[in-house]
Amino acid sequence: MNRATGRGSIIAMVVLATFGIASAQEAAKRAAAGPVLSNTGHDAAAYGADEGYPLGTLSTGAEMRHLVATYSHFDELTPARIVARAATSWSFQRATEPEIYYSFGGERRTIADYLERQPTTGLLIARDDTILYEHYQYARSDHDRFLSQSMAKTITAMLIGIAVADGVIKSIDDDVATYVTALAGTEYGKTPIRSLLHMSSGVNFEERYDGQDDIARLGRDLFGRPGKAPVVSIAQFNTRVAPPDTRWHYASSETEILGLILRSVTGTPVADYLSEKIWQRIGTEADASWAIDGTGQEVTFCCFNAVLRDYARFGRLLAHGGVWNGREVIPHQWLIDATTVSSTDAHLAPGVATKYYGYGYQVWLLPGAERRFVLLGIRGQMIFVDPGTKLVMVHTAVRPEAVDRTASAETIALWLAVVDQLGRTAR
Template structure:
């Protein structure tokens, strides 16, 4: 179920900090020079998620796996899907670790002063990192997952695409976001998507009819079959079925993975490079990623721009830190600062929180969080993937998950983010 549908059910009650209570004593291991808590206690639904089978990787179920296959899929994606490597550089940006894990509390529903341990005991979180500045405050894993495993982004990848568009514009590879898509992708000529300006692809307002409920037979399921399911020749063929214009471009917000897929085609044509290579050169290497990432590709070798990038949690956190710093890292401007601010701020009132028909607002391929506490934004993915950022407080929260399609934990995760901001954002 997409974010725009899930958010309708979220609580609007603002979370407040509350005192943490002693939790379960964590098990500690040493990993990449950092002390990491792994499986502090029983995680929810362990048996249903395949613990007794070692959390299997079900290669014969790439698109709609059984519950027992979910943990294996989201943490070993490359063994199920075709991907292209996003290479790291030689220099790794160091992250320090706090001497002790801070107490983090939050308010949610009728829970009695819940803590981080309570959150993990209630949600299918595979990994969680809280970063403040250059310091890791919290790093936890469940279901026997490890810090060196790449976790699937699902739609968090959309924010990467949005930032790559900004870099391409800064370099002149894309002349203007008011250019039409077919100015770069001739295969889209004569189609509604070809006639759509890049600006309206960025803001999910193409006006092209598209439904994203993940019910098994809607448009996003078709897009998945044609792209990562390799049911077409790839490239422009993955968006060929979406040819009906319902509204003029820019008139209405409608969350659409096909809009992002077209942005990926524009980037590929404008830069002459696969998205994975462009991401490696322009963001992954310069920001000092610790590990290689990977990006799912279709039958034609085109990345599924709307979905399914994979990275270790610390590198997701490094990307969040880059955005918190308005695109700068170690004195180098990696993403144009003005673009980062524009991408994480609604461009028109119709994209502001509460105006999209949803709780949150939308920038350029990035959600703008309804917080009442300054500028906050998020990358959001299916099954419980999140990257929250508070630039003023230099706070980043990464959560990866093996949740169900409906993501029932999304409201609690948002409340936890508010609690993190209140607890450690001073």
Template sequence: MRVTTRPAIPRRSALLAAPMLASACGAPWPGRGSPFVYRGGIGSRSDGPMMSQLSTPGGGFSTANRGNWWQQAYSVDSFSRLDDIWPSTRSAAATTPSPLRRRAGEPDIGFDGAPVHGLGRFSIDDYLSRNPTTGLLIIRDGEILVERYQYARHDRHRLTSFSMAKTLVAMLIGLALEEGHIGSIDQTAASIVPELLGSEYGATPLRHLLTMSSGIAFRETYDGRDDSAGLSRLTFGGQSAGGAAVPPFFNTRVAAPGRRWYYASSETFVLTLVLRRAIGRPIAEYFAEKLWQPLGAEADASWLTDRSGLEIGYMGFNAVLRDYGRLAMLLASGGQHGGRQLLPQGWLAAMTRAHFSGAETARWFGYGYQTWIFPPVEGGFALLGVRGQAIFVDPSRRLAMVHTAVRPDARDPGGADLAALWRGVKRHV
């Protein structure tokens, strides 16, 4: 087995020690927030739980910048306009948005709360008073059942995805494969991006990048000193231009490809390099043409980029809540929308089955192609991002739930409460 070392990653600003400062929090959230006001079936309020940690003394929200965007006190602002703070590019909306029906009155959904916030039987109002959610959308078969916003967020804010973006990259890899831009997922990354020749990532087949099993060491612990912080500095932090120079910074092989699962955003970044080179044009443009516009997206989406304009892919996709819902419905409907097969059915099936079990990931979820897979007893799959970003999908019910949040910690245990809410939603449906 060949073992190589990495060059030192430049340390530029405290920024990017960002992804990742941790603060443990397991107690119920203080403060319930004011009543929701409904307009056109959409519930919103200007506050929510944890206002003492998230807002200014006057009840507003501090403006974020590149130096503080990850800090809890600035996250309400930054997580809803990350594409204003960092370089980004757009995927244009559809000329005519596809209609979404809206149920007359929210369903009465109850759930059994997770121990982290206290056991008991709770409502959606209770959930939102226990969790720092910015947006919540529950949608079934194109009908919105619930749409809520907290902390003065609204339906025009582009809310950030964090690692939910990884699943979008896998979707686009499948389209590029179907169209012949990529010959096979058993090709190595260097066969498409020759600049990666001689690197461990370059020698890795795409199949094992898709399943996070390259066997290349990468530490993603969100402590501000890990490899994910280094990757951030090298990409949207402004130090890379075109991306191919980044993978050699992560170049120590510890296992043969396909033998060992380990979560690593660098795997997705290499896939992004491959995708961009394979299609020969910006990923945001390809995404808009193949998925965003055919879905009937009502607003532009955005992608964070490096200095060259390359979409970084492993995070940094931003969209309005209902458009996330349209995307979730595509996944819940077997890749079909409006009578068209937008995603190859076979590829979607491969993406959303567990190539590594929960026992192998040690995360409860199994893992497919850049997608988290619920245990068989639960069914379905999820797109997940740190600090509370999630899309849960149950194709058997044509049901999905979109959740954006400003949780205080990348490893925040409140996600258990979200999973409990999802079980309650499925029971109701």
């Protein structure tokens, strides 16, 4: 190589290197600038991509081609009450997207692999006040309100704690009929509120998601038109199979009763109470909504809808023990009690309540020495919280099956990798 050629090659390499650095910096800047949107996702054609992910009806909403729209526009399918946002929103900071690897099925995978494999509509990872990762698929965006399903149960339980602090509920050891007199004389009416919080009433309620179980009956009662009043529907489940707080058994009916208690003691719609007590106090950026039945009562075992960043704000509040920027929003001790298994409640421990999870006050507890927990809803709705590192992972999805344990195991594997790889700098 002669001198001129060598000089040209060196100049070319310098230019390419400079361009590469600039491109990398630009890519990093883009990654830190805002959410990443995609029009596609795993098996997008089956989810109705060619039709623009069409919205069906309440009766067809569970069909695969309608799931994406159902889980991001549920409040267009059924009446819902608005949960007013904060007058002034609190903003997350942003950081460049980290590389995240996890192991599952004997393979080392990336977070991009995860999104290609799973029908995830939204995935947001935040550490305290900073968003590290925010991706949307299936033509969804940060403006869509995503359906919570049973993640709403944890929200309901936090409102019960606030109502106790407000003095309108004297004790969670009071029986339900103390506050919902229409249930007097029923088995649920004779059950302590604490047992409902623990999903341990001892009243029989079957939840198999086969369309023929008790949750299907309750859903038809509440969402049918004209439907039944919730207290009338609840009263039909009146067979006791165990003493209160001796056996854990998942039952959405128990959260519905907690909602009835809230309405009774506060004298205000649950959505309004949530807006006043939590939603506005954590600087939410968008109105949320909560589906209501034919009587105007919020369906508190499910059907809350919010944008991902507001779910992340709520997760951050939980990570900080109920305190938002120095102000107690949820009583701190309530949150500790809600996410801890006491020595007298062995039936709620991880590995006992279920093969993997434990259970607190309407929240799922992760195994291990650290206090970590997760809000769960069918088809893959999840908010993971690690108070120790202030990491939060919000995950919304449209899984074909109501309960898919293999898919959930992969999400847990991703979460554990997030805590391991991104939590180190927070310790």
